Amino acid sequence: MLIRYRAPPLFPLGMVSPFPSSSSSSFSSLSSFSSNSNLISFNFSPSFPIPRPFLSFPSLLSAFLHKPCRSMTHSVCFSGPSPTAPIHSSSEESEDVESASLVVVSFYKFADFPDHAEFRLPLKKLCEELRVSGGIILAPEGINGSICGSRESVQRVLGFIQSDERLKGLRQVETPVSPEEEAIHNGHTSSSPLAAGEDAPFRWDHVRVKLKKEIVTLGMPVISPVERVGQYVKPRDWNALISDPDTVVIDVRNHYETRIGKFKTAVDPCTTAFRDFPAWVEDKLQLPKLDCKHSNQGGEETVNPKESSPPRVAMYCTGGIRCEKASSYLLSKGFKEVYHLEGGILKYLEEVPKSESLWEGECFVFDKRVSVEHGLEQGTFKLCYGCKQPVSDADMESPEWEYGVSCPYCFSTKSEEEKERARARQRQFETWGIIGGPDKGRRPTQNDDNVSHPNSV
Secondary structure, eight states: OEEEOOOOTTOOOOOOOOOOSSTTTOOOOOOSOOOOTTEEEEEOSOOOOOOOTTSOHHHHHHHHHHSOOSEEEEEGGGOOSSOEEEBOOHHHHHHHHHHHSEEEEEEEEEOOOTTTHHHHHHHHHHHHHHTOEEEEEEETTEEEEEEEEEHHHHHHHHHHHHTSGGGOSOEEEEEEOOHHHHHHHHSOBTTBTTSOOTTSSSOTTOEEEEEOSOSSOOSOTTOOTTTOOOEEEOHHHHHHHHHSTTEEEEEOSBHHHHTTEEETTOBOOOBSSGGGHHHHHHHHOOOOOOOEEEOSSTTOEEEOHHHHOOOEEEEEOSSSHHHHHHHHHHHHTTOOOEEEETTHHHHHHHHSOGGGOOEEEOEEOSSTTOEEOGGGOBOSOEEOTTTOOEEOTTGGGSTTOBTTTBOTTTGGGSOHHHHHHHHHHHHHHHHHSSTTOTTTTOOOOHHHHHSOOTTOO
16 A cells, blocks of 8 residues: 655754763654654655754754654655655554654753843744644743653754753653543544643643743842752652751742642742742741850850751752752852752652652642652642642532632632633633634734624624
């Protein structure tokens, strides 16, 4: 059986892998675009030279989009008049199915990145071409993001990011997507004809690339993990550190995150936003006052080192990025021993068996999975779209729960006017599958202005 194939315009045909050799971020060189049993393959000319960092971002993107690789595959839904090629063999089909499965990858890197704004459009364009969804933040201090797509597409995006020397060595946490989530992610529900199902990790057709002052907002751009940062602790060594009674364990996340899970004995600052952390440190985590004694000669002061030594601090957060800044802040305040969990809670849940774990509850994540458990399995919490806080099955039994409007954690803080607006948004979503209706974001044309609407006066 033969099938005709024609690649769509600007479809990415290849890239090289610029990943560092470290196990946490290394990947095998990519030579094909993944597919399933309905996909076909072609052989092309040898791959292109590695893009150099001094190239402009548009030039880098052009290299990734327009240079051929040795082989590629793509769905027959793009088929059209062109040369023919045979269907994959059964062994190739199994490899294609594996490589086409979806993954969610969270990543970040602090770096001196003053020209970050030039990176936005090329990066967004590449994600759209590869149908990689999610959210990415660019700032003068680096990059932070979480994206979802086929494994090969996500690796191409990460490769493009790391083609800039300053962004090499991204800290990454990868989470597989279940078959059920993948079906929702790639398909459409009957009640949501214009967008992916509401339970998809991200909208499959949407990626946000934002420019901000900080990749994680502490409100202190002068605090730079590039200059100094706490000591990283591997997940396997974390239990021993936090079990030491001389260690102060601090959860750097916000109260709606700590409410559904945290490490045993951890201190909860009960902050509503990360920018509240410095104020909590000033109020609750002051360094011990010096035990000073004045000598009778010359008024010199002697310090009791045992009494004045700051506590050993171990901190953690979801993926590690907030701890980078929090540890840098504590070091700037005079703390000496500052440790943080490398890879965050997600890496701990991935690597440490549940039987050995000191983690209690579930971990809140900033996508539509809402929460994950040990082994990064899907958690049990849902999201209140009125306040973006996690809610349990018990919370949804409360009379204060109204889907898309309110929950027990925000009901009393919302006015009736706000609730009514939320109900209107929910009706739009249920009707059109998108907030604002099918014409949201479409600019009116001259013809639109001349059309008389039935309800117009």
